[in-house]
Amino acid sequence: MDGCIAASAPVVAFEGTNPLVNPNFFAQGETYDCSSQVKASNIVNARTTNIILFGGASDLCKENFHSSWDIIFNMSTTEEGRKELAQIFRLCRTPNTYFEASYIADWVSNALSYMTMGSYPYASSYMLNGNGYLPPYPMRLGCSYLSQTFDSDNDLLAGVRDAAGVFYNYSQSLKCYDLNVNGNNQTTIDGELWNYLYCTEIFMPFGQDGINDMFWYDPWNSTASAQSCADQYKNGGPRPLWANTNFGGWQIGKGGVTNIVFSNGQLDPWRGGGITLNLSQTITSIVIPDSGHHIDLFFSNPDDTAAVKNAREYELTQIKEWTEQSKMRWL
Structure with missing residues (x-):
């Protein structure tokens, strides 16, 4: 695998993450969509900066x-x-x-x-x-x-x-x-x-x-x-810490993992459980304004916003770089 587009992937929404996930992130994300504006820090994880975003409602x-x-x-x-x-x-x-x-x-x-x-x-x-x-x-x-x-x-x-x-x-x-x-x-x-x-x-x-x-x-x-x-x-119950261990949580950038783009829609309530900032030069994040759940993976539509088009262009650029790097390793 040369790289990964992780669209609307709530990989830091599990128990055992450090910092801990806000267990109310989804409800707060829904509330954001039903608001005129809100501080981003109120709806996402502890590593997000205090910025004002607009939900588009009243x-x-x-x-x-x-x-x-x-x-x-x-x-x-x-x-x-x-x-x-x-x-x-x-x-x-x-x-x-x-x-x-x-x-x-x-x-x-x-x-x-x-x-x-x-x-x-x-x-x-x-x-x-x-x-x-x-x-x-x-x-x-x-x-x-x-x-x-x-x-x-x-x-x-x-x-x-x-x-x-x-x-x-x-x-x-x-x-x-x-x-x-x-x-x-x-x-x-x-x-x-x-x-x-x-x-x-x-x-x-x-x-x-x-x-x-x-x-x-x-x-x-x-x-x-x-x-x-x-x-x-009737299966003995879930393993609460397994997902964080398996997916890596905030530690995903350690241990040699590279070439990931985490994308999140600004209006997607799952955003609060996702990675919304760059973790390294090769593990980057984009938040797509006025957008819902992994819209960047949809087929193109005449009504796509400029933000969606820009997100897809960035992702395609990254994919091209990853595949070119992979080719070079075999030369």
Whole structure:
């Protein structure tokens, strides 16, 4: 192997890294996309400098999301509240229990993950596994439903529903929402496969504190997450430190490793677990403005931004240098 383009690769998102990964990086990255601007140090690892970046949305968006969770949880406690939630969110059936109703928050959160990763300047089928298209910058469209103040809690939740509907109702044909359907069958299967990979090889921290992000308080719990994986797959549980040992983490530049370009989209929430600065002259990093999950690996598109074109040009230049160096070794 002569070199590597590691696009949107969260190689420092695992336990055991030094400095330690911020376990809330993904939630903070999503919050960034729902904001007008934010300090970069608030959403990425400790080695990133303090710079102001622009999320492209309205701060009211993140504030409204943050306000919605307690409303959902409180309404989930009563039968009357659950019926009202079913009406507001246009659910196919009324939740019978607090657990079922409060899952609406996770259902919305899941949509936000896909929409923020899918921050591309053109309509794309990537996040839907080729079975439909999300619009350009879907999270910004979702935020357009929440970029205002609301007169009532019900109106706020209706805005949250419409924001999540950018993902779930991409076909604009759904009559009601099924909380057990993740976009489409292909996306559901893809999620199940990633969950297995997470539990076996890429076990990484995921948490949220509700202070530096727009979500509810749900801190990372390594023990509980490992036990959940063990119970689900009956495999004895993950090896929390294996991924950092295998991929190298921040020490990847030591031991003779060279010729890597780490690329990250500015709007990709995975960026907080990636390498976003040069580690050496031969292990470099680029952050692509206004871009989502590894857009630089996509086929070219007439609506590609100048930043995406520049990133690809840089990567191709590096690949050419690596292959030329390899040829010279055999002469």
